[in-house]
Amino acid sequence: MKYAALFRGINVGGKNVVRMADLGQLLFHSGLSKVRTYIQSGNAVFETALAEADLLDKIKAGFLDRFGFESNVLIRSVDEIRVLIEQLPITSAEIAGAQAADPQVEHLYVYFLGAPPEQVQNDTICREYIGPDTLRMGKRELYLLCHQSIRKSQLAARASKAFDSATVRNWKTVNKLYDMMVDL
Numbered sequence: 001m002k003y004a005a006l007f008r009g010i011n012v013g014g015k016n017v018v019r020m021a022d023l024g025q026l027l028f029h030s031g032l033s034k035v036r037t038y039i040q041s042g043n044a045v046f047e048t049a050l051a052e053a054d055l056l057d058k059i060k061a062g063f064l065d066r067f068g069f070e071s072n073v074l075i076r077s078v079d080e081i082r083v084l085i086e087q088l089p090i091t092s093a094e095i096a097g098a099q100a101a102d103p104q105v106e107h108l109y110v111y112f113l114g115a116p117p118e119q120v121q122n123d124t125i126c127r128e129y130i131g132p133d134t135l136r137m138g139k140r141e142l143y144l145l146c147h148q149s150i151r152k153s154q155l156a157a158r159a160s161k162a163f164d165s166a167t168v169r170n171w172k173t174v175n176k177l178y179d180m181m182v183d184l
Contacts, residue, residue, distance in 0.1 A: 084139070126155070
C-alpha cells in the first residue's frame, strides 16, 4: 500500500529541526520501501504492507528514538488523498475570488485530522467569524480557503486552536504528495 506521512511541528521557525534525509533514513530503516521526502515541512511517501495503526506506532516510536522529541504524524493512503482531491468542497469560482484578493499567496489549505471532524466543531469555529475565508469539512480533514495569507486568517487561527493536533498543508503540496505516491 502507498502512504503519505505528514509530520506536525518540525522545521517551523528553527525549532524541532529534522533534515529530510534523516527522516527518510528513519522511515527506510523502519522497514518502509520506496521512501521519498518532500520539502522541509515533514512530508514523506512510501510503500508498506503494514496497517495504518501499526504504521503510526512504528513511526512515532522510531521518530522519538531517533530525534529525541515527539512529533504528531498523520497517515493517509494514496486512495484517501485521491478522494480528498476529487471531493474538494470549494468551487473554482470561490478559489478565483480568493486569488483575486491577493495573487501573491497560497489560498487553499487542508487541515489533516486524526479523526473525522464533527459538524458541531466546524459550526463553533465558524459561528462568530465574520470575513471572506471559508472552512469546509471532509472525511478526516478540513478545507480552508483564505483570501489573504493563512498567517493573517482569523478563521485559520480558530481552526488551529480547535484542532491543535492537526497538521496543515497547502493545496499544491497535497497534489504533489499524491503525484509522488502515484509514481512510487
